[in-house]
Amino acid sequence: MKSPKFTVISLFPEMIQQMVAQGVVGQGLKHNIFELEVINPRDFTTDVHKTVDDRPYGGGDGMVLLCEPLELALKQVVGEDSRVIYLSPQGQLLDDDKVKELAESPHIVMICGRYGGIDQRIINLYVDEEVSIGNYVLSGGELAAGVVIDSVARFFPGVLGHQDSAHSDSFTNGFLEAPNFTRPQNYKGQGIPTALLSGNHKLIEEWREKVGQLVTLSKRPELMLNVDLTVESIRDLYLFWQGLSAQERDLLGLSGLSAEEFSLLLAAEEEL
Ligand SMILES: C[S@@+](CC[C@H](N)C(=O)[O-])C[C@H]1O[C@@H](n2cnc3c(N)ncnc32)[C@H](O)[C@@H]1O
Incomplete structure (x- = not known):
């Protein structure tokens, strides 16, 4: 060809x-x-x-x-x-x-x-x-x-x-990519999210998917409306976010995200 x-x-x-x-x-x-x-x-x-x-x-x-x-x-x-x-x-x-x-x-x-x-x-x-x-x-x-x-x-x-595979890049599944971390394990007092150290690939994949969704909601909330979300999946995401410690939220650049963004997303989804 x-x-x-x-x-x-x-x-x-x-x-x-x-x-x-x-x-x-x-x-x-x-x-x-x-x-x-x-x-x-x-x-x-x-x-x-x-x-x-x-x-x-x-x-x-x-x-x-x-x-x-x-x-x-x-x-x-x-x-x-x-x-x-x-x-x-x-x-x-x-x-x-x-x-x-x-x-x-x-x-x-x-x-x-x-x-x-x-x-x-x-x-x-x-x-x-x-x-x-x-x-x-x-x-x-x-x-x-x-x-x-x-x-x-x-x-x-x-x-x-x-190594550079496009399949996990931002926009591939409609969401932005989760943040990346590499060595050292501690950099100026900042560690690595524990899930990434678990060695459990399935868990890491699911975790990255959820974190990517949270990053999207935080940085580009309008993109969330282009993806097929259900009320249940938004509630799941909210529970996942609640389960993150304040330290992990900081580490992931998610400290600006609040419960209000989830409420707005739910309201928008229910209107659709
Ligand atoms: C100075 S621009 C001309 C702009 C044109 N007078 C106008 O106002 O639409 C010169 C060239 O740069 C290219 N260009 C400028 N901005 C662009 C953009 N945002 N995306 C793609 N090409 C761009 C176009 O090929 C364009 O012909």
Whole structure:
């Protein structure tokens, strides 16, 4: 089977190549688990100055990337199975569901804008969707392309080793991950939650699942509403939380959580 492929159209190809060469994702690229192609619209210009941008019609700040070099670049790379994305602050926000969906695509083509953005007619003609990495404006799409590649490639089989397995990461089951601890067993007066020292894998897994739910309720309570919870499971979670000592709650970063958050969650669940 062919490896999935990313094509990035960017005026700063080195930025993409450097970002993607690092860490587990870089190893995945090296081992051909996925392919990366970076092309520069400047190579598709026809004038002596290699012009890629021009002033916007109607005036205003910021140059706009010209249609022609982008179109020639797109024509060279887009095929039947390509999904063309324009990275844009106006796009759909990238989240875990979107990342998983993109990981199913055989070929993702990403256009990185610069300056004031790209000519709307390229979006109209070639772009399947616009994707944003957050409600803020970057000076170019390259960092966003790096974010898409990094997050999507983690779902390609073989990119993550056993140790970095995505299966326990935040968002996998709708909740955030439980906090992690490593050696030493005592660090500046802070120990390790006793459950993690028990050696009982089943118990540890159940404990982590519950703590992940508490962390979610504490840090991102709105995420709790996206998960199928029952009144009983909320009561169970409350009892589990009550069973944690004040010291353990501190250790787990849960000292801000109070009975009120559970009541609010119960009320919201009963309304659903
Ligand atoms: C300065 S921005 C242009 C913003 C554009 N004038 C607007 O207001 O929508 C330059 C380029 O950075 C990229 N970019 C900026 N913010 C982004 C975001 N939040 N997510 C993805 N790409 C972004 C886009 O490719 C954009 O064309």
